[in-house]
Amino acid sequence: MKKVVLPARNFSLGHTLASGQVFRWQTLDDGYLGLLGRSVVHVRQAGERLECETRDSAVTPERLRHYFALDHDLPAILRTVDVDPQIHEALQSFAGLRVIRQEPWECLASFICSSFNNIKRLQGMIERLCRRFGRVTPTGDAGARWWTFPEPTAIARASERTLRELGLGFRAPYLKAAARLVADGRLDAARLRRQPYEQAKQRLQTVPGVGDKVADCIALFALQQYEAFPIDVWTERILKRYVHRQPTRARLHRFARRHFGAYAGYAQQYLYHQVRQPGVSLDNLLQLC
DNA sequence: GACCAGGCAGAAC
DNA sequence: GTTCTGCATGGT
Numbered sequence: 001m002k003k004v005v006l007p008a009r010n011f012s013l014g015h016t017l018a019s020g021q022v023f024r025w026q027t028l029d030d031g032y033l034g035l036l037g038r039s040v041v042h043v044r045q046a047g048e049r050l051e052c053e054t055r056d057s058a059v060t061p062e063r064l065r066h067y068f069a070l071d072h073d074l075p076a077i078l079r080t081v082d083v084d085p086q087i088h089e090a091l092q093s094f095a096g097l098r099v100i101r102q103e104p105w106e107c108l109a110s111f112i113c114s115s116f117n118n119i120k121r122l123q124g125m126i127e128r129l130c131r132r133f134g135r136v137t138p139t140g141d142a143g144a145r146w147w148t149f150p151e152p153t154a155i156a157r158a159s160e161r162t163l164r165e166l167g168l169g170f171r172a173p174y175l176k177a178a179a180r181l182v183a184d185g186r187l188d189a190a191r192l193r194r195q196p197y198e199q200a201k202q203r204l205q206t207v208p209g210v211g212d213k214v215a216d217c218i219a220l221f222a223l224q225q226y227e228a229f230p231i232d233v234w235t236e237r238i239l240k241r242y243v244h245r246q247p248t249r250a251r252l253h254r255f256a257r258r259h260f261g262a263y264a265g266y267a268q269q270y271l272y273h274q275v276r277q278p279g280v281s282l283d284n285l286l287q288l289c
Numbered sequence: 290g291a292c293c294a295g296g297c298a299g300a301a302c
Numbered sequence: 303g304t305t306c307t308g309c310a311t312g313g314t
Contacts, residue, residue, distance in 0.1 A: 020295060111295075118294035121312050169310035174297080211297045232295035248304080272295075 001053055006061040008050040010074040012096025013043065019097055019273040021221050023110055023123050024130075024149070033139065033146070036067055037103065040139050040146045055138070069098045077226075081260045081267040086241070090270040099220060099269055104189035105182050106149045107222035112174050112209040114217075121167075128166040133158065155179035174209025181207060189222065197225040212249065220265040229256040229264040237282055238271050 017025045017032055025034035031044025031051075039056035043064075052064055065071055078091050113125050126149075133150035155163075156179040163172035181187040187207060192200040197219060204215035212231075219228035231239065231252055239252045242259065260267040274280065 112297095114294090115296040116294065116309075117296085117311085118313065120314090121294075124312080164310090167311070170297085170308090171310085209297065213296060217295070230295070233293090234295070276295090 001055055002057065002059070004052040004054070004059055004061055004064060006050050006052075006065055006070070007048060008045065008068070008070055009048050010096055011045070011048075011050070011068070011070060011098060012094070013045040013050065013068075015094045015097040015273065016068065016100060019094070019269055020119060020276065021100065021269065022102060023119065023126055035146070035148060036063060038135075038137070038148050040137050042139075067101055069100050072098060074098060077263050077266055081263050081270075083259060083261075084242075086238075087260070087267050087271060090274040094270055094273055097270060097273060099226070099266055101224060102222045103149070104192075104218065104222040105152050107218050108178060108182070108187075108207070108210070109149075109152075109155070109175060111214045111217045112178055113168060113171050115171060115174075115209065115214065125167050129155070129163075129168075132162070132166060152179040152182040156183045171209060177208040178210070193223045193225075197227050200225060201228070216265075220268075226263045226265045227257055227261075229253060229260070229268045231256070231268075232272075234275050235268060235272055238275055241282070 013032065022034075025032045028042060029044070031042055033040070033042050035041070036054075036059055039054055039059045041056075041059055042053045044051050050064060050068065050070070052059060074096070082088055082091055109129075110122070110126055114122050117125075129150055130147035133154040134147035137146050137148060138144070139146045155175060158176065160172045160176055163175060168175060178187070187203075192203060195203070200223060201215045201219055204210050204218055205212065210218070216228040216230035219225040220230060229235075231249060236247075236249075236252065239256060240247045243252055243255050245251075256268070257264050275282070
């Protein structure tokens with residue numbers, strides 16, 4: 001077992017992994033067990049350090065730093081979105097939350113499955129997909145096993161019926177079609193990443209099962225396009241406290257990007273995490289308009 | 290046993 | 303261009 005340690009200032013592993021941007025990390029002892037690409041890693045935070053145990057020599061400090069976006073100048077980013085009392089409170093409460101760099105295919109597949117779903121059930125769906133189509137990997141703990149996220153080719157080959165049996169429901173044909181596009185190279189993350197946000201989003205929305213919201217999630221969590229501002233039912237409720245005049249989806253989007261600026265997606269992640277805390281209702285939020 | 294969920298696609302207006 | 307409507311199903 002190898003141990004990798006790296007500095008992690010202005011970072012909260014807990015807030016980052018619990019904020020609804022990734023779905024597979026599981027708490028283990030005083031840390032989290034999950035995947036970095038195909039490598040099983042056990043990460044824990046010790047003050048301003050991130051410690052990682054793994055059997056895989058491919059895991060380096062650079063890869064961890066990149067995945068957890070520890071290269072972001074977080075204080076500088078958050079200063080640009082700290083523009084009203086509501087977001088200010090969220091920034092204070094969840095200091096160290098970072099928007100991490102997910103593997104694009106996993107992000108795409110996960111958020112296609114997130115449609116009209118709740119996170120608990122979504123996690124179950126993803127886990128069943130991994131156990132059916134992923135590759136089993138030892139974790140290092142005696143007897144414990146972990147499954148990699150399925151390759152797009154594996155999902156592309158699967159029958160819609162099998163996907164439905166895993167509980168995907170109406171999402172099954174969407175996921176299969178999206179997997180085909182990725183497997184065939186017709187949807188290429190590297191190319192999307194080089195495109196301007198609006199253009200990449202437009203292309204993503206041609207993928208079956210990917211609409212306005214899911215496209216924004218992929219742009220933000222996998223393509224590093226930080227002006228993307230995903231609006232789900234929760235975020236919409238929050239934004240309606242800012243915008244009182246006919247808050248259509250398009251108007252909320254325009255407002256969010258104008259109000260929070262180039263790193264609007266960071267603001268969104270803090271607000272989303274804030275409103276989903278147990279015991280927090282919209283009535284607890286500040287009245288802004 | 291209602292009600293809801295990190296929505297989308299297609300049809301109707 | 304905007305506004306319905308159906309979709310599958312587990313968690314609370």
